[in-house]
Amino acid sequence: MNAPLATADAARLAKVEAFRVRLPLVHEFETSSHRKAWLEHILVRLEDADGAVGWGEIASPSDPYYSSETVDTCWLLLTRYLAPAILAHRWTHPDEAGRAWERIRGHHFAKAGVEIACWDLACRRAGMSLARALGGSRATAPAGVSLGIEPTIDDLLAQVERHVTSGYRRVKLKIAPGWDTEPVRVVRDTYPDLALQVDANGAYTEDPDHLRALRALDAYGLLLIEQPFAPGALSAHARLQAQLETPLCLDESVDDLDQLDTAITLRAARILNIKVSRMGGLSTARQAHDRALEAGWQVWCGGMHEFGVGRAANVALASLAGFSLPSDVSGSDKYYERDVVDPPIRAYDGEVPVPYDRPGIGHEVDEPFVRSLASDTFVLT
Incomplete structure (x- = not known):
């Protein structure tokens, strides 16, 4: 069901722009599949016939390790299919924007970036915050941090200490075969009351040694064990x-x-774990929130180390009352020296304020900065 977001008439887009932007990370991040020192995402700018502007972010990884989508595949989909489709499409509510590409299978990251821009544009036209339009009610979004695999356990403890001292109340540790029970044990012994969870990114199988390690994690009072097996292995998860x-x-x-x-x-x-990018946009993410709650599941908002545009969309989604666990909506300063939005997104004592008093995503894109960073640009009118 549509949120109470009214628009005067159908959106008439006049221009679609896109920018490939790379930002260095303040601290290298390693998962079970690879290590990264920078991130490249695609920022999408929509402009309607009246000059109103909305921004979205395609937060796909650069390499096909998390999913089959990459920045290159998303750039192709956006420029060849999604931009022409949304430019020709008429919609009165952003829930309807996805009908522009309903024949296109998959490519959820690419679709999500355009759909976020549609939501931002519609909310700015209506003078409404994105959080309010989605049905949010929380004043703040409880924030957690995700920490990668470090060279040593001492290095990991230093990272945990840094973020716990900064006020974050939940820490997620990346794990992989050979880097699981011992780092978790040491962190738990050092921080017995810390809300702690782990994420394997599908690195385990039902090999007996893998299963023993996963079962051993049961002893450490974790909030959850995230994605131990491959995406399609639902029976193994069960x-x-x-x-x-x-x-x-x-x-x-x-x-x-x-x-x-x-x-x-x-x-x-x-x-x-509900990720706007993985689910293909805010509309489906909100439906997943509702459906999971109806089934008695808990939900939380994950992230893809988004720049400020995508991070602001995550904060808006995490304002929904059903998000009972801390979300990956930490301050952008954890990842980037300078973000692409103003004001930057910040966490205060483990909470990120929800900008109900500002329209759209609640943050203004530093457009000159984005244009100066862009390694490639696209314009369709």
């Missing part, structure tokens, strides 16, 4: 969940509502 007290959380396994229904039916987990 078998493991039946053996654990700790809830499993699905991420890569669920990028549409049909997959969520299957996971619920199989009892493959008890928690869902």
